[in-house]
Amino acid sequence: MIRIIFAIVLLLHGLIHLLGFVVPWRLATLEEMPYKTTVLAGALDVGEAGIRAVGLLWLLAAIGFMAAAGALFTLRPWWAAVTLGTTLFSLTVCILGWPEARFGALINLAILAFLFVAGRMAWLGQ
Structure with missing residues (x-):
């Protein structure tokens, strides 16, 4: 059961990351996430092309x-490696999107903590 819940969390977190793509590409507008061409809390203006590149990172x-969610659902042996790599990558992208991405960074830290604890406790039925 824990495995399925964690896979759903990964899937939902991935879907939320799509917001970081659709806004810079102007595929959607969100009041909570306005279009901007700056990163690092407004410290660096990367322009239109740069923010689209950042959108691709999201x-x-x-x-x-x-x-990672699909791999965990289907018990692929590589799910943890993909989750770890993606989470570390996502933390880096969250720094670019700070402060709007601060809650995503907290979720990433929770995912890393869960990976560590679950691996030691054999919670995910590997």
């Missing part, structure tokens, strides 16, 4: 989390 993280 998309890559979304794909990684969805792949």
Whole structure:
């Protein structure tokens, strides 16, 4: 049961990462996440092309989390490695999107903690 709940958390986290893609690409507008061309809490203006590149990083993280969720659902032996790599990558992307991405960074830290504890406690039925 814990495995399924964790896989759902990974899937939902991946879907939320899609917001970081659709806003910079102007595929959607969100009041909570306005379009901007700056990163690092507004310290660096990367322009239109740069923010689209950042959007692609968010998309890559979304794909990684969805792949990790699918791998965990189907008990693939590589799910933990993909989850760990994607989570570390996502933390880096969250720094670029700070402060809007601060809650995502907290979720990433929780995922890392869960990976550590679950691995030691054999919670995920490997």
